[in-house]
Structures are given as C-alpha cells and as structure tokens.
Amino acid sequence: MDEPTRTHPSYWIETAPPGDLAPPPRGDLTVDVAVVGAGVAGIATAWELARRGHGVALLEADRVAAGVTGHTTAKLTAQHTLIYDRLRRTRGKEGAHLYAASQTDAIRHVAEVVDELGIDCDWEEAAAYTYAEDGDRSDELRAEADAAREAGLAAEYVTDTDLPYPVAGAVRVEGQAQFHPRKYLLALVADLKRLGGQVHEHTRVVGLSEGDPCVLTTEDGVKVRAETVVVATHYPIFDRALLFTRLSTRRELVVAAPVDAATAPRGMYITPEQNTRSVRTAPYADGKRLLIVTGEHFTPGTGGDVEARFKDLSGWATDRFGELTFTHRWATQDNDSTDSVPLVGPLHPASRHCHVATGFGGWGLSSGIMAGRLLCDLITGRENPWSGLYDPCRVMSVVREGKDFVKHQADVARHFVGDRLQHLPGPSAGSVDDIAPGDGAIVHVAGKRCAVHRDEGGTVHAVSAKCTHLGCLVAFNRAERTWECPCHGSRFDPDGRVVQGPAVRPLERRDL
Numbered sequence: 001m002d003e004p005t006r007t008h009p010s011y012w013i014e015t016a017p018p019g020d021l022a023p024p025p026r027g028d029l030t031v032d033v034a035v036v037g038a039g040v041a042g043i044a045t046a047w048e049l050a051r052r053g054h055g056v057a058l059l060e061a062d063r064v065a066a067g068v069t070g071h072t073t074a075k076l077t078a079q080h081t082l083i084y085d086r087l088r089r090t091r092g093k094e095g096a097h098l099y100a101a102s103q104t105d106a107i108r109h110v111a112e113v114v115d116e117l118g119i120d121c122d123w124e125e126a127a128a129y130t131y132a133e134d135g136d137r138s139d140e141l142r143a144e145a146d147a148a149r150e151a152g153l154a155a156e157y158v159t160d161t162d163l164p165y166p167v168a169g170a171v172r173v174e175g176q177a178q179f180h181p182r183k184y185l186l187a188l189v190a191d192l193k194r195l196g197g198q199v200h201e202h203t204r205v206v207g208l209s210e211g212d213p214c215v216l217t218t219e220d221g222v223k224v225r226a227e228t229v230v231v232a233t234h235y236p237i238f239d240r241a242l243l244f245t246r247l248s249t250r251r252e253l254v255v256a257a258p259v260d261a262a263t264a265p266r267g268m269y270i271t272p273e274q275n276t277r278s279v280r281t282a283p284y285a286d287g288k289r290l291l292i293v294t295g296e297h298f299t300p301g302t303g304g305d306v307e308a309r310f311k312d313l314s315g316w317a318t319d320r321f322g323e324l325t326f327t328h329r330w331a332t333q334d335n336d337s338t339d340s341v342p343l344v345g346p347l348h349p350a351s352r353h354c355h356v357a358t359g360f361g362g363w364g365l366s367s368g369i370m371a372g373r374l375l376c377d378l379i380t381g382r383e384n385p386w387s388g389l390y391d392p393c394r395v396m397s398v399v400r401e402g403k404d405f406v407k408h409q410a411d412v413a414r415h416f417v418g419d420r421l422q423h424l425p426g427p428s429a430g431s432v433d434d435i436a437p438g439d440g441a442i443v444h445v446a447g448k449r450c451a452v453h454r455d456e457g458g459t460v461h462a463v464s465a466k467c468t469h470l471g472c473l474v475a476f477n478r479a480e481r482t483w484e485c486p487c488h489g490s491r492f493d494p495d496g497r498v499v500q501g502p503a504v505r506p507l508e509r510r511d512l
C-alpha cells in the first residue's frame with residue numbers, strides 16, 4: 001500500500017494566520033446573545049448584533065474561521081449550481097425570487113462592508129458559471145438559465161466560456177464575487193471586539209438549557225447565560241427539532257496549483273458532472289494565480305480510498321489545464337437540506353430564544369452572510385422578507401422533500417441498524433497486527449469494537465468505534481487521518497478528539 005500524502009492546511013488558513021488565541025472564559029458569563037460556532041454564519045451573526053448595540057459572546061470549539069469556513073473554495077455567488085428551476089417547481093416563482101434576492105443581498109452587503117472597514121481580502125468581481133460537457137444536459141441548463149433570470153439574476157445560457165476545454169453549454173450569471181474568506185472574517189472578528197463583543201476560542205459547548213435566560217455549559221463547566229442563543233456550528237450540536245433527519249453530509253476534496261496569470265481562466269465554474277467539479281483561481285505571487293479545483297464528494301465514512309480520490313481530482317485538473325505542480329490540498333464538508341434550502345431561524349417550533357443556521361449545501365459564504373443578517377433581524381424584532389423561506393419549521397417541507405427525505409433516512413438507517421447487526425463499515429482487520437503504519441481499521445478486541453490506528457512510527461492508538469453522537473460506527477479516512485461517522489458526519493482524530501460535530505464528546509480510549 002502506497003504511503004499517503006498528508007493534506008496541507010488550506011490556502012486560506014496558510015495565508016491568514018489567526019493571531020493570538022482568544023482564551024476560554026475564566027468564569028461564568030452573562031450576555032445578551034451567545035453565538036455558538038465561529039464560522040461565517042456565527043461571525044456574521046455576532047458582528048451584526050454587536051453593531052446594533054447588543055452584548056455578544058462568540059464561542060468557538062477550535063479557532064475562529066478555521067473549520068469549514070477556512071476550507072471553502074471561497075465563491076461568493078447567488079448561482080448555486082442547478083437550484084432555481086427546482087425552486088420554481090417546488091416553491092413557486094416567489095420562492096425562487098426570494099432565494100435569489102436574499103443571496104444577492106448577501107453579496108452586496110459584503111462588498112459594502114469591505115469598503116466600509118477597508119478590508120484587504122482580495123476582492124474580485126467575477127461571473128459564475130454552471131456548465132456541462134454532455135450535450136444531453138443542454139435543455140436542463142437552458143431551463144436553469146430561464147428560471148434564474150426569472151428569479152432576478154443576470155443569467156443567460158451560453159456555449160462559450162474562458163475554460164481551456166469545450167463545454168456543451170453553461171448558465172452564466174454576472175455580478176458575482178470571489179474573495180479571501182478568512183481575511184474578511186478575521187477583520188469582522190477584530191471589529192466585533194472593538195464593538196465590545198467577547199470572543200472565546202477553544203471553548204467547546206456541550207450543554208444547552210432553554211429558558212429565560214438560556215444557559216450554555218462548556219466542557220470546562222463554565223456557564224454562559226444569555227437572553228438568546230444562536231447555534232451556528234455548521235451541523236447543529238443541539239437538535240431538539242430532529243433536524244438531522246433533514247440534513248445529509250458530504251465531504252469534498254480540494255487541490256490547488258499555481259498557473260500563469262495571463263492564461264488563468266476568468267470566472268467561477270462548477271459542473272454537477274463527474275462527481276462534481278468546481279474551478280476558480282485566486283491571486284498568487286510572482287505573476288501567478290492559484291488554480292483551485294474541488295470535487296469527488298462522498299459521505300464521510302464511506303469514501304473508500306480517499307487517497308485515490310485525491311489522485312483522480314488532480315488527474316482531472318492536469319488533463320484539462322496542463323502540467324501542474326500542486327502546492328495545496330485539503331477537504332471540506334457540507335450539509336445539504338433535503339429540500340435544497342438552508343434552515344435559518346427558530347431551533348424548534350416551541351423555541352422562543354434559540355435559533356439555528358445550517359444546511360447551506362456547499363454555498364456557505366453567501367448563505368452564512370444571509371443567515372447573519374436574517375438572524376439579527378429575527379432577534380431584534382425587525383421584519384425580514386425571506387424569513388419564511390428559510391424557516392426551519394416551515395410548513396409542508398417534508399412533502400416537498402419527498403424522495404430525498406426518504407432516501408436520506410434509508411441511508412442513515414442502513415448504517416444505524418447495520419452497525420448493530422455486526423456490520424463493519426469501511427476497512428476492517430482480523431487483528432491489530434494486520435494494520436499497516438498510517439492506516440486504521442475496526443477490530444474486535446475482548447468482544448468490543450475498537451477503532452485502531454497505527455501511526456507511521458508504529459504506535460497504536462485505540463478508541464471506541466461508536467460515534468458519541470448517536471452510536472453509529474466510524475470508519476477511517478486514511479488520507480486525512482480521521483475517524484468519520486457515516487450517519488451525520490462527526491469526525492475524530494486518531495486519539496478520539498472531536499474534529500467536527502455534531503458530536504461534542506470524544507471517542508472513549510481503549511486499552512489494548
């Protein structure tokens with residue numbers, strides 16, 4: 001078995017270090033609003049509220065803007081692959097119009113904030129394209145262009161793009177943007193502190209008591225009391241409305257390589273073909289731009305040979321853009337709602353003081369900014385024209401979701417039930433001795449399933465194979481050195497520490 005190449009920090013994290021740690025709170029806190037999760041949605045919400053004079057605490061389990069937001073491809077667009085024709089059919093023309101208006105508002109708002117605060121974040125206006133190489137999809141693209149234009153976007157069907165390979169057709173939407181997301185968000189965090197907001201990193205929240213006030217509990221036992229709580233943890237760590245039944249998780253790979261700026265394609269591109277391929281470039285040094293290619297999506301814990309997937313993605317990029325020297329590779333994670341619309345609003349139907357933002361479907365930058373503005377309006381009692389569209393408690397949602405809802409439940413049930421019938425997901429081994437350096441597998445030890453990883457030095461790391469969220473069995477991602485849950489996307493390092501929720505507790509250590 002070939003030795004895998006380590007994933008690198010994302011380009012955004014590498015080129016915008018977070019600075020000094022904002023330490024965990026030393027004692028209990030009382031604030032107007034507590035925001036859990038410091039990705040784009042959490043930071044945007046906290047900053048918007050602070051600007052309106054609210055006392056805010058932003059609580060992050062790791063570092064700010066270092067999770068999913070720090071691993072995005074950083075497109076800021078209202079063109080979300082093939083969304084508007086579906087919305088026109090499922091939500092009507094008004095629903096599609098509200099979606100386009102809310103996403104466009106987010107883009108314009110970021111442009112205004114960049115100018116207002118003087119943020120140097122590589123801001124560039126660019127057209128966004130959804131394309132296909134297969135001519136059989138031309139009618140689908142024409143319908144999408146018509147629906148997007150009807151919804152209010154500057155959309156048109158074209159057959160020419162700036163890509164160095166032919167396409168059968170594409171939907172082009174003008175007036176979109178791309179930028180450096182961490183430079184932008186770290187500037188917002190700095191301004192949040194200037195406005196009197198509190199920021200606490202390495203502060204994992206593990207408990208929520210709804211009331212007046214609400215009380216959050218951290219893993220260190222600190223209590224944070226707040227009139228209002230916002231759960232912006234990408235996948236909700238508190239799920240009193242069973243939102244996990246309406247969210248499916250996918251992991252997606254990213255590779256990046258410098259190319260000559262003179263020949264770099266202009267615009268942002270995505271195709272649903274070939275297990276998704278997304279292309280954009282970003283400013284780079286010495287007359288170069290960084291070509292960023294994304295694709296190869298899979299459900300966490302079911303990706304098989306992820307190293308081979310990275311090679312497939314790199315090979316696709318090389319075939320189309322010529323010889324490339326890849327300098328970065330990373331992966332990101334997205335949650336899709338089963339009706340294609342994010343869930344932003346009350347945490348559950350009876351909730352008066354708790355809100356949630358999730359289900360951004362791979363378009364977290366525009367949707368995260370939109371969520372921050374929407375939640376700020378909801379919390380401060382202002383009318384917002386698209387609150388009904390994104391309401392997590394929206395009526396008839398399950399009916400609209402139909403077969404996607406049923407399929408998602410079947411996929412989760414297959415793991416949830418199968419795991420309890422001795423099915424072992426992913427690679428398994430007969431014994432610990434069978435596990436090669438750098439690899440991991442599920443083994444039975446003293447009648448218990450153990451998730452066992454052998455590092456390159458030969459040291460064995462053993463933890464429980466049961467995800468601490470709902471008990472599904474994890475599987476090993478060799479390329480990223482993580483244990484992943486196929487049910488709801490929780491991820492853990494080889495020693496069981498939580499890398500990504502919804503789990504908030506580590507995998508139990510096992511003594512072999």
